[in-house]
Amino acid sequence: MDDRAWLKPETSYESYGVEDARITAIDGAYFVNYSAVSEHGIATGLVETVDFRSYTRHGIIFPPSNRDVALFPQRVNGLYLCYHRPMPGEFGRYSIWLSSSPDLVRWGDHRLVLQGSEMGWDSGRVGGGAPPIWAEHGWLSIYHAADRQQRYCLGAFLASHADPAQVIARTREPIFIPEALYEVSGFFPNVVFTCGVTLVDGIIRLYYGAADDSIALAEAPLTSLLGLMTAS
Amino acid sequence: MDDRAWLKPETSYESYGVEDARITAIDGAYFVNYSAVSEHGIATGLVETVDFRSYTRHGIIFPPSNRDVALFPQRVNGLYLCYHRPMPGEFGRYSIWLSSSPDLVRWGDHRLVLQGSEMGWDSGRVGGGAPPIWAEHGWLSIYHAADRQQRYCLGAFLASHADPAQVIARTREPIFIPEALYEVSGFFPNVVFTCGVTLVDGIIRLYYGAADDSIALAEAPLTSLLGLMTAS
Numbered sequence: 025m026d027d028r029a030w031l032k033p034e035t036s037y038e039s040y041g042v043e044d045a046r047i048t049a050i051d052g053a054y055f056v057n058y059s060a061v062s063e064h065g066i067a068t069g070l071v072e073t074v075d076f077r078s079y080t081r082h083g084i085i086f087p088p089s090n091r092d093v094a095l096f097p098q099r100v101n102g103l104y105l106c107y108h109r110p111m112p113g114e115f116g117r118y119s120i121w122l123s124s125s126p127d128l129v130r131w132g133d134h135r136l137v138l139q140g141s142e143m144g145w146d147s148g149r150v151g152g153g154a155p156p157i158w159a160e161h162g163w164l165s166i167y168h169a170a171d172r173q174q175r176y177c178l179g180a181f182l183a184s185h186a187d188p189a190q191v192i193a194r195t196r197e198p199i200f201i202p203e204a205l206y207e208v209s210g211f212f213p214n215v216v217f218t219c220g221v222t223l224v225d226g227i228i229r230l231y232y233g234a235a236d237d238s239i240a241l242a243e244a245p246l247t248s249l250l251g252l253m254t255a256s
Numbered sequence: 257m258d259d260r261a262w263l264k265p266e267t268s269y270e271s272y273g274v275e276d277a278r279i280t281a282i283d284g285a286y287f288v289n290y291s292a293v294s295e296h297g298i299a300t301g302l303v304e305t306v307d308f309r310s311y312t313r314h315g316i317i318f319p320p321s322n323r324d325v326a327l328f329p330q331r332v333n334g335l336y337l338c339y340h341r342p343m344p345g346e347f348g349r350y351s352i353w354l355s356s357s358p359d360l361v362r363w364g365d366h367r368l369v370l371q372g373s374e375m376g377w378d379s380g381r382v383g384g385g386a387p388p389i390w391a392e393h394g395w396l397s398i399y400h401a402a403d404r405q406q407r408y409c410l411g412a413f414l415a416s417h418a419d420p421a422q423v424i425a426r427t428r429e430p431i432f433i434p435e436a437l438y439e440v441s442g443f444f445p446n447v448v449f450t451c452g453v454t455l456v457d458g459i460i461r462l463y464y465g466a467a468d469d470s471i472a473l474a475e476a477p478l479t480s481l482l483g484l485m486t487a488s
Contacts, residue, residue: 036368064368065348087322087353087366089345113321113343116297121319123362130357130364134319136268136296 030076037062037069037084046219048095048155050104055128057106059091060084068093068108070128082129086110092120092151094165095128096188097158104128105188107137107165109151118149120167122189135189138181140169145198146179148172154221154230156188159246163188166221166230169198176215177201178232180249181256193253200230200242210235262308269294269301269316278451280327280387282336287360289338291323292316300325300340302360314361318342324352324383326397327360328420329390336360337420339369339397341383350381352399354421367421370413372401377430378411380404386453386462388420391478395420398453398462401430408447409433410464412481413488425485432462432474442467 031042040061048055053074060069065088073079086093089111096105103124108131112118120138123131140146146169156163162182170176177198184190202214218232228249230242263274272293280287285306292301297320305311318325321343328337335356340363344350352370355363372378378401388395394414402408409430416422434446450464460481462474 063348064351065342065345067366083364084366085364087340087342087355088348089321089342090319108319110297110319110321111343111345113297113345116295116320119296123319125362125364126358127364130355130362132315132317132357132359132362134299134316 031056031058031071031079035060035069037064037067039063042069044091044217044219046094046155048097050095050097050128055095057085057093057095065089066091066111072128085129085131092153092168094152094155096156096163100124100186100188106131107152107156107167107188118151120150120152137183137189138167138191138194145169145171145175145177145201148174150179153178153218156183157221157223158185159223161250162192164223164246164249166199166218166228168217174214175202176217178216178218178230180253182250182253191256193250193255195249195252196254197252199244199249199252200232202235204234204240206238206240207234210237212236263288263290263303263311267292267301269296269299271295274301276323276451278326278387280329282327282329282360287327289317289325289327297321298323298343304360317361317363324385324400326384326387328388328395332356332418332420338363339384339388339420350383352382352384369415369421370399370423370426377401377403377407377409377433380406382411385410385450388415389453389455390417391455393482394424396455396478396481398431398450398460400449406446407434408449410448410450410462412485414482414485423488425482425487427481427484428486429484431481431484432464434467436466436472438470438472439466442469444468 037060043059045058060067067088068086070082070085071079092109094107123134125131140150148170150169153167156165178200181194182192220231222229234240269292275291277290292299299320300318302314302317303311324341326339355366357363372382380402382401385399410432413426452463454461466472
């Protein structure tokens with residue numbers, strides 16, 4: 025373990041590690057959710073910081089098995105929102121769900137948002153990626169999906185501003201696939217996986233993990249990305 | 257489907273059925289949580305009623321895979337509480353968790369309460385049973401557990417009044433096992449499973465499903481039940 029890590033495993037829910045941190049700025053503070061991995065399974069924890077020195081722990085916000093939580097940067101209809109990805113149990117497919125919260129800690133009113141397909145690039149699993157971004161035509165999300173050979177690609181969808189459980193449009197084919205040498209080979213080959221995206225001056229900047237080994241950056245105009253979407 | 261059923265499948269989360277209803281009286285209303293079963297998995301839904309004629313839906317309070325929710329009949333430290341039983345994902349054992357809520361709809365601060373053992377009567381799975389009962393020495397819960405041959409028995413534990421994530425004492429052996437003909441044979445043989453228990457004048461009355469076929473009643477003095485527990 026990195027001795028200089030900012031967030032280290034401390035609780036019994038983190039004995040195997042803290043992973044896939046996603047940062048969302050909300051109301052002047054930074055909320056960092058992460059996968060809390062232990063013998064009890066994979067849950068999602070939340071900490072809050074203003075300076076990235078100290079932080080306040082908010083405990084486990086989603087019990088096992090649930091990860092890929094992506095917090096919205098602002099309230100919608102008075103409530104905080106997030107996408108999350110429960111793990112299927114005895115049956116059911118991997119799916120992204122929406123839920124709402126009065127305090128970012130306690131979540132409910134869970135609704136299904138998006139599922140992978142039976143075949144193809146998103147038939148293995150799907151899950152939230154970067155925190156959603158407010159764009160003119162809707163909430164923009166870049167998410168990940170894997171096929172049954174565990175090749176991880178990225179897709180995008182646009183959800184209603186008023187009700188982000190409603191997908192307005194989505195890409196049917198992956199927008200980003202492992203191609204570069206550092207994406208197709210490494211600790212976990214054939215993986216591109218994002219936890220953070222920015223939209224500045226019409227340019228999407230996609231920060232992503234490549235083969236679970238390095239962090240890389242890709243850029244595209246928002247208009248190009250939207251052009252790849254079809255109505256849902 | 258029973259045409260006279262009080263609660264019928266209505267939403268896309270209930271297409272396979274609504275099961276295992278548990279009723280808790282809180283603040284003058286009745287809250288009924290149930291397993292909402294569909295192609296999306298097994299989730300937990302909540303409705304509220306005052307007269308058992310009409311009801312108000314509160315949606316999905318725990319996303320798949322999560323069932324065996326048992327609501328506490330009163331707030332503790334200002335928050336509503338429940339036990340719930342997330343389904344293990346890629347790893348982790350069946351366990352009962354506690355969480356808290358400001359409104360009975362949105363739940364968080366999930367903490368592990370109780371796990372089954374590696375061997376024996378509770379090595380297959382465990383889960384909440386009846387809503388917890390306030391007893392003099394702690395919150396009393398009757399819960400179910402199954403062994404790896406899917407024989408379902410009942411156990412009991414006592415949790416701290418101030419923090420019901422802390423188990424004070426529990427039974428190590430089952431307190432109730434399938435023995436009668438209607439328990440060992442039926443739709444799902446070798447099952448006793450409770451969703452409701454009362455404590456009146458020192459007598460525990462255990463209403464339980466037998467072999468997923470019929471409803472039966474067993475009674476015992478509370479003192480006898482407590483006598484079977486050992487400190488946790």
